[in-house]
Amino acid sequence: MGSVKALFEPETVLLVGSSTLKEKVGLVSPQLFRNVIHNMRKFFKGKTFIMDVNGKVGVKDLEKLPETPELAVVMLPSQDSLHYVEKCAAFGVKAFILISGGFNDDQRRQLLRMKETYDVRILGPNTVMGVINTANGLNTTFERDLMPKRGNIAVISQSGGVGACILDWACFYGVGLSKVAFVGDKVDVDDTDLIQYLGEDEETRVICLYMEGLKEGRSFIEETRRVVKKKPIIALKGGITQESAHRAKSHTASMAGSDEVFNAAFKKAGIIRVGDVEELMNAALALSKQPPMMGDNVAIVSNVGGPAILAADAVVRNGLKLARLSEKTRVEIERAYPGVDPVNPLDLIADARAERFQKVLDLVLADENVDGVLVINMLKSCFFEPEDAKVIPKVAANHPKKPIVDVPAGGEDFKLVYEVIGESPIPLYNLPEKGVQALKALRHYGKILNALHMG
Amino acid sequence: MGSVKALFEPETVLLVGSSTLKEKVGLVSPQLFRNVIHNMRKFFKGKTFIMDVNGKVGVKDLEKLPETPELAVVMLPSQDSLHYVEKCAAFGVKAFILISGGFNDDQRRQLLRMKETYDVRILGPNTVMGVINTANGLNTTFERDLMPKRGNIAVISQSGGVGACILDWACFYGVGLSKVAFVGDKVDVDDTDLIQYLGEDEETRVICLYMEGLKEGRSFIEETRRVVKKKPIIALKGGITQESAHRAKSHTASMAGSDEVFNAAFKKAGIIRVGDVEELMNAALALSKQPPMMGDNVAIVSNVGGPAILAADAVVRNGLKLARLSEKTRVEIERAYPGVDPVNPLDLIADARAERFQKVLDLVLADENVDGVLVINMLKSCFFEPEDAKVIPKVAANHPKKPIVDVPAGGEDFKLVYEVIGESPIPLYNLPEKGVQALKALRHYGKILNALHMG
Numbered sequence: 001m002g003s004v005k006a007l008f009e010p011e012t013v014l015l016v017g018s019s020t021l022k023e024k025v026g027l028v029s030p031q032l033f034r035n036v037i038h039n040m041r042k043f044f045k046g047k048t049f050i051m052d053v054n055g056k057v058g059v060k061d062l063e064k065l066p067e068t069p070e071l072a073v074v075m076l077p078s079q080d081s082l083h084y085v086e087k088c089a090a091f092g093v094k095a096f097i098l099i100s101g102g103f104n105d106d107q108r109r110q111l112l113r114m115k116e117t118y119d120v121r122i123l124g125p126n127t128v129m130g131v132i133n134t135a136n137g138l139n140t141t142f143e144r145d146l147m148p149k150r151g152n153i154a155v156i157s158q159s160g161g162v163g164a165c166i167l168d169w170a171c172f173y174g175v176g177l178s179k180v181a182f183v184g185d186k187v188d189v190d191d192t193d194l195i196q197y198l199g200e201d202e203e204t205r206v207i208c209l210y211m212e213g214l215k216e217g218r219s220f221i222e223e224t225r226r227v228v229k230k231k232p233i234i235a236l237k238g239g240i241t242q243e244s245a246h247r248a249k250s251h252t253a254s255m256a257g258s259d260e261v262f263n264a265a266f267k268k269a270g271i272i273r274v275g276d277v278e279e280l281m282n283a284a285l286a287l288s289k290q291p292p293m294m295g296d297n298v299a300i301v302s303n304v305g306g307p308a309i310l311a312a313d314a315v316v317r318n319g320l321k322l323a324r325l326s327e328k329t330r331v332e333i334e335r336a337y338p339g340v341d342p343v344n345p346l347d348l349i350a351d352a353r354a355e356r357f358q359k360v361l362d363l364v365l366a367d368e369n370v371d372g373v374l375v376i377n378m379l380k381s382c383f384f385e386p387e388d389a390k391v392i393p394k395v396a397a398n399h400p401k402k403p404i405v406d407v408p409a410g411g412e413d414f415k416l417v418y419e420v421i422g423e424s425p426i427p428l429y430n431l432p433e434k435g436v437q438a439l440k441a442l443r444h445y446g447k448i449l450n451a452l453h454m455g
Numbered sequence: 456m457g458s459v460k461a462l463f464e465p466e467t468v469l470l471v472g473s474s475t476l477k478e479k480v481g482l483v484s485p486q487l488f489r490n491v492i493h494n495m496r497k498f499f500k501g502k503t504f505i506m507d508v509n510g511k512v513g514v515k516d517l518e519k520l521p522e523t524p525e526l527a528v529v530m531l532p533s534q535d536s537l538h539y540v541e542k543c544a545a546f547g548v549k550a551f552i553l554i555s556g557g558f559n560d561d562q563r564r565q566l567l568r569m570k571e572t573y574d575v576r577i578l579g580p581n582t583v584m585g586v587i588n589t590a591n592g593l594n595t596t597f598e599r600d601l602m603p604k605r606g607n608i609a610v611i612s613q614s615g616g617v618g619a620c621i622l623d624w625a626c627f628y629g630v631g632l633s634k635v636a637f638v639g640d641k642v643d644v645d646d647t648d649l650i651q652y653l654g655e656d657e658e659t660r661v662i663c664l665y666m667e668g669l670k671e672g673r674s675f676i677e678e679t680r681r682v683v684k685k686k687p688i689i690a691l692k693g694g695i696t697q698e699s700a701h702r703a704k705s706h707t708a709s710m711a712g713s714d715e716v717f718n719a720a721f722k723k724a725g726i727i728r729v730g731d732v733e734e735l736m737n738a739a740l741a742l743s744k745q746p747p748m749m750g751d752n753v754a755i756v757s758n759v760g761g762p763a764i765l766a767a768d769a770v771v772r773n774g775l776k777l778a779r780l781s782e783k784t785r786v787e788i789e790r791a792y793p794g795v796d797p798v799n800p801l802d803l804i805a806d807a808r809a810e811r812f813q814k815v816l817d818l819v820l821a822d823e824n825v826d827g828v829l830v831i832n833m834l835k836s837c838f839f840e841p842e843d844a845k846v847i848p849k850v851a852a853n854h855p856k857k858p859i860v861d862v863p864a865g866g867e868d869f870k871l872v873y874e875v876i877g878e879s880p881i882p883l884y885n886l887p888e889k890g891v892q893a894l895k896a897l898r899h900y901g902k903i904l905n906a907l908h909m910g
Binding site: 023024026027029031128129141142143146157158159160161162163164165166167168169170171172173210212236238239240241275276277278302303304305306307308309310312313314316317339349350351376378379380381382383409410411412413415431432433 | 478479481482484486583584596597598601612613614615616617618619620621622623624625626627628665667691693694695696730731732733757758759760761762763764765767768769771772794804805806831833834835836837838864865866867868870886887888
């Protein structure tokens with residue numbers, strides 16, 4: 001546990017690479033080495049040392065370092081990596097991140113032996129991008145200047161590509177992350193170790209997992225069941241079909257296991273399983289901002305009819321229910337707005353502005369028949385202005401136990417509303433169906449919490 | 456048919472509204488009237504006349520117009536609308552678009568009587584946004600300055616909100632449209648009329664439908680079966696659950712019908728059914744740019760492992776197959792790139808650039824075991840540069856009968872590649888699963904064409 005912490009919170013880091021070596025097909029190259037150095041110098045708040053094994057940058061000899069680094073990031077071909085891991089471990093380095101892949105079984109066994117001999121922890125090999133910690137600026141990725149916003153969503157990805165896709169997504173849409181770990185081949189540090197660490201991490205409120213395979217199923221389930229009492233875990237599993245499982249095996253040396261086995265394991269572990277990267281990020285956003293949903297009943301409050309109907313379809317398709325509004329709520333809506341039919345999904349009509357939304361949302365959130373609310377506030381074809389959206393977090397603050405998500409549907413409409421309330425505790429989605437998926441994830445977590453407290 | 460054409464291709468248009476009237480709950484307002492005038496003056500290449508029924512803008516008397524307008528756009532409360540439709544019809548106007556809603560059954564009947572008496576065609580009432588034709592600049596929407604790019608995708612939406620959402624999406628993501636029709640309550644002009652018109656429209660290559668209900672099922676099926684031989688039709692149906700069907704009824708006076716009935720009708724009609732707005736636009740984009748897919752076998756060519764695995768999962772989940780590459784293809788890939796495992800999904804490794812993609816894509820597209828190709832070219836975690844993407848349309852041009860879609864996954868990666876090849880015939884998607892959905896739509900159209908030519 002101590003050294004897993006060193007993977008994310010080292011005071012001192014040594015970057016081990018070469019300014020001359022280039023693999024014919026593979027990641028090792030002077031460019032990658034340069035870029036990691038660039039990112040670490042730009043973002044990392046601790047000390048960064050550099051060791052260029054056959055070139056001119058930094059030191060060539062560990063003895064010349066002013067102090068012993070806690071963490072070493074190794075960007076060399078497999079055989080060279082082994083050599084320098086052993087040297088650094090003997091010198092006192094506690095944790096390693098191995099960027100490049102191409103390790104054979106024997107080399108993997110050698111890595112494990114070093115871990116035992118020197119009592120160190122190793123992330124990888126084949127992590128491709130290593131680790132990001134937005135709190136201390138640790139950033140071992142080779143994507144120049146890439147740094148997500150600080151936030152409370154942690155990501156563990158077995159695949160460099162999927163992790164990079166999530167990272168690119170988060171940066172582009174301004175979703176805040178706490179930690180990112182690319183785990184690669186998992187010879188030592190695995191999902192269980194990382195979930196244990198992130199479970200204690202105060203910066204992290206939600207944990208996202210992309211995995212292709214899993215070795216120690218039992219300890220994984222035990223650990224996640226402990227952690228999900230405090231924070232939700234969402235998983236995307238790659239390699240669910242026979243064909244792609246074959247690829248997963250050669251990709252990250254994973255035994256994929258049958259999809260049913262994983263489904264059962266995720267269920268037992270209290271993990272929310274999702275179907276693709278977008279659903280993963282959308283669910284994470286909702287869970288990082290909103291409380292779990294403690295019943296099935298969704299109210300839809302919209303200024304357009306058609307998208308509200310699509311949302312209602314999605315509610316039922318996702319196993320949730322359309323809330324039946326109480327008599328009191330219906331009467332009060334009818335009294336205030338005679339043109340509005342007080343039936344869920346509520347169509348507030350295209351001329352609804354902030355005041356109508358505020359009043360109706362307040363009534364609906366207070367209704368005991370309602371467990372969660374989906375708001376749709378389009379600008380196009382409506383009189384709603386982006387500034388009007390400010391009433392949504394305002395009303396929501398009076399009802400902290402019921403989740404609420406907002407859908408300014410489309411493209412530009414989403415962007416305009418995002419500029420006004422994107423930083424608020426209200427998660428935003430660009431289509432009704434995605435907002436409903438987010439509520440489904442919040443409901444799923446509510447059910448998991450209920451089951452854990454009963455069991 | 457003649458007058459349906461006048462809804463989209465009039466030489467002269469009369470805008471009938473009021474610069475003083477404002478409905479308490481509803482669309483009629485001086486602001487809406489002003490905005491439609493603004494858009495028509497800004498975009499429409501024909502003549503626009505204005506009739507302000509109780510104010511000072513334009514004429515108050517039809518006799519004062521220099522010529523008889525072909526089309527009148529009426530933006531008045533229901534009773535006033537009836538009055539002016541009759542006046543204009545008697546004066547010789549051939550086609551009407553009714554923007555506002557709130558018509559009761561008796562008023563609808565009166566509209567139908569006028570249609571018969573004067574032999575005119577009526578779109579609406581309750582069309583909210585009316586019509587857009589990007590070729591002649593006709594734009595009766597009240598969203599100031601909103602105009603999609605000229606393109607070959609036509610949209611027919613029963614809902615103002617869903618139509619506006621599609622429109623906003625298309626504008627934001629630069630997807631080109633030919634015609635947009637908001638059909639509202641469909642007392643006269645319905646989906647069948649519009650599909651007939653768009654089937655003949657040379658600007659239109661794909662037709663998108665959002666519908667909540669349908670009256671004349673048989674003629675609809677007959678007409679679509681005729682049209683889909685020339686161009687694909689994609690439909691999104693709202694109100695598929697009992698609860699939302701109730702809302703659809705009050706929303707656009709639709710009898711929704713059971714979901715199974717629609718499924719059967721769409722199948723018989725040769726329509727590609729989709730589940731949400733995004734899938735609708737993604738399928739339309741693919742069908743507007745790529746040929747139908749004439750077999751089930753997909754090859755995946757990627758520079759990252761994990762996203763390729765997710766794509767492979769999606770291929771199988773969507774009822775397609777992972778192509779088994781021919782011996783010849785495998786041998787040639789192995790010979791050219793010894794580090795690459797020549798198995799589908801193909802992982803070209805993170806350092807693949809234009810040259811490696813070009814060579815492998817050419818081999819794969821020429822392989823008789825491959826019916827369509829999904830390319831994944833991420834920038835993050837890879838050495839691929841946006842400019843490298845230019846080889847994709849280049850290679851594709853040599854294999855015009857096989858569809859190809861591209862996935863620069865994530866957020867910024869997508870944008871950067873879009874800037875380079877977004878205008879090319881290669882459709883782009885930001886996630887592997889969406890690219891696979893696009894191929895599924897192309898395969899679906901291939902099957903429809905086969906069935907129609909057999910039957």
